Amino acid sequence: xxxxxxxxxxxxxxxxxxxxxxxxxxxxxxxxxxxxxxxxxxxxxxxxxxxxxxxxxxxxxxxxxxxxxxxxxxxxxxxxxxxxxxxxxxxxxxxxxxxxxxxxxxxxxxxxxxxxxxxxxxxxxxxxxxxxxxxxxxxxxxxxxxxxxxxxxxxxxxxxxxxxxxxxxxxxxxxxxxxxxxxxxxxxxxxxxxxxxxxxxxxxxxxxxxxxxxxxxxxxxxxxxxxxxxxxxxxxxxxxxxxxxxxxxxxxxxxxxxxxxxxxxxxxxxxxxxxxxxxxxxxxxxxxxxxxxxxxxxxxxxxxxxxxxxxxxxxxxxxxxxxxxxxxxxxxxxxxxxxxxxxxxxxxxxxxxxxxxxxxxxxxxxxxxxxxxxxxxxxxxxxxxxxxxxxxxxxxxxxxxxxxxxxxxxxxxxxxxxxxxxxxxxxxxxxxxxxxxxxxxxxxxxxxxxxxxxx
Ligand SMILES: C[S@@+](CC[C@H](N)C(=O)[O-])C[C@H]1O[C@@H](n2cnc3c(N)ncnc32)[C@H](O)[C@@H]1O
Numbered sequence: 001x002x003x004x005x006x007x008x009x010x011x012x013x014x015x016x017x018x019x020x021x022x023x024x025x026x027x028x029x030x031x032x033x034x035x036x037x038x039x040x041x042x043x044x045x046x047x048x049x050x051x052x053x054x055x056x057x058x059x060x061x062x063x064x065x066x067x068x069x070x071x072x073x074x075x076x077x078x079x080x081x082x083x084x085x086x087x088x089x090x091x092x093x094x095x096x097x098x099x100x101x102x103x104x105x106x107x108x109x110x111x112x113x114x115x116x117x118x119x120x121x122x123x124x125x126x127x128x129x130x131x132x133x134x135x136x137x138x139x140x141x142x143x144x145x146x147x148x149x150x151x152x153x154x155x156x157x158x159x160x161x162x163x164x165x166x167x168x169x170x171x172x173x174x175x176x177x178x179x180x181x182x183x184x185x186x187x188x189x190x191x192x193x194x195x196x197x198x199x200x201x202x203x204x205x206x207x208x209x210x211x212x213x214x215x216x217x218x219x220x221x222x223x224x225x226x227x228x229x230x231x232x233x234x235x236x237x238x239x240x241x242x243x244x245x246x247x248x249x250x251x252x253x254x255x256x257x258x259x260x261x262x263x264x265x266x267x268x269x270x271x272x273x274x275x276x277x278x279x280x281x282x283x284x285x286x287x288x289x290x291x292x293x294x295x296x297x298x299x300x301x302x303x304x305x306x307x308x309x310x311x312x313x314x315x316x317x318x319x320x321x322x323x324x325x326x327x328x329x330x331x332x333x334x335x336x337x338x339x340x341x342x343x344x345x346x347x348x349x350x351x352x353x354x355x356x357x358x359x360x361x362x363x364x365x366x367x368x369x370x371x372x373x374x375x376x377x378x379x380x381x382x383x384x385x386x387x388x389x390x391x392x393x394x395x396x397x398x399x400x401x402x403x404x405x406x407x408x409x410x411x412x413x414x415x416x417x418x419x420x421x422x423x424x425x426x427x428x429x430x431x432x433x434x435x436x437x438x439x440x441x442x443x444x445x446x447x448x449x450x451x452x453x454x455x
Pocket of ligand 1: 084102103104105106107108109110127128129132154155172173174175202206
């Protein structure tokens with residue numbers, strides 16, 4: 001791998017005698033990782049080995065996921081580079097909190113935060129580019145997240161809509177990506193000597209909006225996957241000088257992990273910057289990352305109050321259709337009528353304390369848990385519901401035989417089988433977790449696995 005000459009010169013100068021091991025590590029092997037999803041009922045993977053845990057990630061392991069295997073398809077695992085798994089651990093979202101992931105696609109950190117929140121509270125996950133937001137939304141669905149709003153918006157429009165709304169905000173900034181040179185050599189083609197400064201300018205603009213959405217007393221985590229001080233330590237120095245209501249918080253570097261302090265000498269020399277964290281590929285089995293944790297002081301200004309969403313009541317015919325569906329298909333689901341809302345023909349179970357969607361500039365791709373769709377005199381379950389519930393919440397369940405039935409189900413085929421089931425919807429499971437729906441009719445399980453996902 002030929003590193004850009006200006007990159008070599010820059011890090012020889014910054015790292016001095018450490019630069020040898022640093023450059024050597026960039027031609028070393030890439031360590032792959034994944035996380036187990038604590039939202040799922042059965043947390044024992046079918047095909048993955050859990051013998052190599054990642055020290056800094058509660059549900060993280062070293063290993064490579066098969067993107068077409070049972071573990072990935074049921075949302076039991078999320079494939080994520082080991083160092084990247086440290087970021088959400090630092091934010092440490094709690095059940096019941098309001099959490100924003102501002103630059104979230106494809107969803108590595110958002111799915112990890114969702115696992116910390118265990119379905120309680122509100123996870124707002126945003127991506128500026130609509131195409132990437134769609135991928136984020138699919139990953140949120142596969143992971144079985146029921147309390148997320150997925151949006152596509154510029155941070156300035158989101159900040160107008162949600163001032164001082166969140167307990168915790170993550171900005172995983174779009175950066176110069178130097179930390180990914182080894183994993184993704186294409187990242188080098190975008191790089192030039194001036195690129196980190198350009199990225200830093202963009203990040204300042206995003207941070208101007210991120211800080212507005214955080215409550216007084218709230219926590220902000222900023223991360224990058226670059227080594228560039230312009231986007232890391234210097235960015236934090238800029239933030240603290242521009243927003244004096246913020247202070248740095250120390251990060252637990254997990255003894256023995258190889259995670260290092262930030263470098264005061266690469267910014268204004270203030271020793272406080274050591275509270276930030278650097279993950280270097282020469283020090284640990286992972287790619288390059290930077291993480292900073294900050295607190296907005298309690299006496300910081302509050303923004304204008306954000307209105308809570310109000311939902312229209314269902315007509316009596318629709319309400320009874322919906323109630324019958326829930327009783328006959330997912331009797332174990334806690335779905336109060338006052339949190340259900342209809343968008344077109346689809347019905348969603350909204351997260352608690354959801355704000356009103358008051359800006360047309362903020363496009364909402366997913367709101368809470370999609371329950372299903374009204375079809376004339378019927379109600380059909382949504383694929384998202386199969387991934388979000390545990391098998392014991394469903395009235396009828398059929399566990400696929402992984403050797404003889406998995407491939408045909410995922411391919412969209414019906415299964416002909418005499419089963420002790422009533423006519424109606426059946427949750428199909430694989431490896432102990434929901435993977436989709438089927439309808440049992442006349443000794444046949446009609447396949448409801450979405451056409452766009454079949455393989
Ligand atoms: C480092 S990536 C996020 C990775 C993600 N957090 C994860 O863990 O999967 C940064 C994201 O910022 C988005 N982005 C680019 N320009 C942006 C801008 N001006 N404002 C907000 N986000 C932006 C990129 O499209 C990209 O998805």
